[in-house]
Amino acid sequence: MIARDPSSRARAGLLYTPHGIVETPAFMPVGTSASVKAMTQEQLEEIGVGMLLANTYHLYLRPGHETIRALGGLHRFMSWPRPILTDSGGFQVMSLKGLGRVTEDGVWFRSHLDGSPHFLSPEKAMEIQLALGADILMILDECVEYPSSYETTRRAMQLTGRWARRAKDYYDGELARIEDSRGSGFGVRGSQKEGTGVGGLEDEDEKLETPNSKLEAGRPKFEAGDSLRTPNPEPRIPTLFGIVQGGVDKSLRRESAAEMVEIGFQGYALGGLSVGEPKSETYDVVESTAELLPPDRPRYLMGVGTPEDLVECAARGIDMMDCVMPTRNARNGTVFTSEGKVVVKNARYARDDGPLDPACGCSVCRRYSRSYIRHLFVAGEMLAAILATHHNLYFYLDTMRKIRHAIRSGDYNKLWSRVRAAP
């Protein structure tokens, strides 16, 4: 079940969270405002989504984290029984050109909704994510554009380090507080124990019970290769990830990785990649940085990428990835297939009776033709986005299944060289 590929750095593992176990390498669809655009939660479950990503920035502004907390947390609010990772909000704030200002304390920004001023500190980002009740929380970081000067990249990397310590202190303090007041807890408020509202939660827990997990009482932990650690002794609490910054400068990445490891997180993310740098640089940074991170902790590559990137980055020791590409491209009429990208909106598919991808087993490919889906796009029907998104996410998750299978079978090279040989 848990394996390392002998010919690459690829590894298959299990990530334990308060809402269940995720098989890694894993791809997380992006559910910006507690919704993966054009998909219902039922469909996400059906195609096998193991973990979702939700955006702190968007949920903080609307409907507000206190509203979600009052409604029993994000899982219950959106009726999603499986794990959720929340980002810190920093990336969104900083990509609002001209609307944000970074200071030592945190970042000032104006809401893109109504222009109201807000302040996000490392502590505030923790507070919001804890209120949302996510399974995996991310520290607030500063991500710089590509290209950026060495000085700018270094300053942002060092600020991220100082923010990481503050986030960790706040998180540790909250954990201590929660331990004191066990039972009134956060995050799982009104979820599993009551068994109402979210169908299947209890069943999910049942299914996940193995002799081992019973012994471990569902402790969040990560198993990769032959190592096994239980970094988090509390069964029902979220896990905190640090973020390595440093642009495409390997020495800055090394410095950042060392600092994050020294602070000590339960998982480590690689941030600030796929922001316009050449692909070879992305792969280089991923490979050299992944090596510096503890092998017994999950590694999360943020915001990457294409189906080929999934294979390339898993080969370099990445365990988790997320990207808006499959969902955003689908809404624009581009689908990923075993034969490459298909712009299904194009006139050449007007009379194409075949499925989006002849090799795909998804319910869209089994039922609908390219000509019909092309027609839906041209006619501006919302079903166009629904069908294309369903297929694209299925394709991504299927790629992850192939990746995990190849790692476990010890023949990752075969899959890898197929991707490299593709046009």
Ligand SMILES: [Zn+2]
């Ligand atoms: Zn399909």
